[in-house]
Amino acid sequence: MTKEGHCYMGALDGKVAVVTGSGRGIGRGIALLYAAEGAKVIVNDPGVAVDGSGHDEGPAAQVVNEIKEAGGEATANFDSVAEFTGGENIIRQAVDAYGRIDILVNPAGILRDRMVFNMTHQEWDDVIAVHLKGHFNTIKPASVLMRQQRYGRIINFSSSSGLIGNTGQANYGAAKAGIGGMTRVLARDLGRYGVTVNSISPGAATRMTQSVPDAARELRSQAGISSLSSEQVSPFTRREAEDVAPMAVYLASDDAWNINGEIFYVNGGHVGITSHPIAQKTVFKEGHWEMSELDDAVHNVLLKNKPNPAPPRDDVELPGRDVPGKPLN
């Protein structure tokens, strides 16, 4: 494409990209930057509310307009990634409109937070369907084509909620951790065909993170955990939705041909590569362990200096703590 009349070689010139959920937030930032870097973009977004309800073609259409006004190429798509046919339609539209699919980016997501003992099956199913199966629904048809053309980039979206754990998000945490694991498998399924699969675990202030209820913020501040007020945000603590996009461009570029199967934390000006889930400490016994041996090994070796992330309240009468438990051996 041309920028200010000069011939500009963008990092993604000539590539065809699908960005799910790109009517708003992080997805929107990626769609805009992809187009600016020369990609033809399918802007997918059914325009649902944060909880997945409703339908609005406005957000995707508006992003397409923005791209076109800036001289880029884009087409809107309003299918839901939660349906297998929706995923197929999205990929088919890329092929129909632009002749191929090079890059698939999967930021689409919803939230239905609830403590697990109150979570309904509907809340579980809806979140798993959009996030986890939504990744499968777009990746499956895209992977068939990418394998045939021996080229492709798949960028998934995980979250520290799943990788570390966040109260009230059993559904979201399961889906987001699952996406991380799925990414490692897909890297191994597709790497030999010139396709890379990586995951971004983003941090950004978006419509989704704003939905963390005020009650939760208040509880946290009572516990001495404060979130930054807007005046406290420094250049190092910024977390704008558009900050995630440059890393998504880099991973999609030809330069990143050999980066495969990794999960990157990206928020504001921070980019980190995450560890793989290996054992950090191991105890070994030749033979079967006894209960009392495990009690010793777990407390004095494996979990030494590791806190319980949510310790029981002091006034809960708990066998093993204040009440003697039954003897182990």
Added chain:
Amino acid sequence: MATPLEGRTIVVTGSGRGIGSEVAKLAGKLGANVIVNDPGVNLDGTGSDEGPAAVIAQEINDNGGIAAANFDTVATEEGGENMIRQAVDTFGRIDGVIHVAGILRDRMIFNMTEEEWDEVISVHLTGYFNVVKPASVLMRQQRFGRIVGFSSGSGLRGQTGQANYGAAKTGISGMTRVLARDLGRYGITSNVIAPGAATRMTASIPDAAQSLRAQQGIQVQDRRESGVTSLRAPSYVAPMVCYLMTDQAWDVNGQVFNVSGGQVGLSHEIYDFRQLNKAGRWTYEELRDLVPAQLMQGLRNPAPPPDDLDLPGRPVTD
């Protein structure tokens, strides 16, 4: 033998065979009332057979333990509720849930059907929710409970042809980190076991895959001849699972333990071990220069493209 689990009621899903049956038997030996759940399906989830669960429950009862068989599937909401209800109806309470049940439908992603995806996710991951949800309601009320989910070493690391299984197994560990935080304050612990064991499930890795690996120079010992199988017997996984059920493990919460043979390992929390930081938004050009040099040093592509593939971006060598 001491009976540290006496008076505790524990549901073990998928305990008609393999690791589950060893966990159920040891829990019974340690004094627990055990619901031995297993619909007796084939490895791919088809069929049903009440035999496996009935046999294990009988074996526990014959050895002086207390057990009842259950044949529901974890893959449905009703199935999960039925198991927990049977524990309460039979033994008056529910103290522990151990979700071992699992099936395999391996396929490369580009050939995987929607059905193969759905069935693996619904048994492993949604199955975990199906039993944990009703149990957590009761455990929270009684201010005591133990939850153990089963992940997998290969699921966590990533293994070819297992997009569904890998997603489900890492999903279980991520969900457990959330459960630990939702339930810890109520005296409930939630942990994960990532087992390695020679069972019906691991025996299903096709010979073709084994010989492919051998061609690539990846040494594959014949486990039957090497004696490794006996060191990876599923009975080795049971003690750690049962320990997590004991009163003494009241403060062990939100952890992932790798258990195989006589080894018990504590898995790393995921963290970013190398970082780039900038006061402001990065540009593509900056990342192009810094990511390979600073983040990717020494890390390798787990499935690199073959040398004869014409690949844009790869430096051309003669």
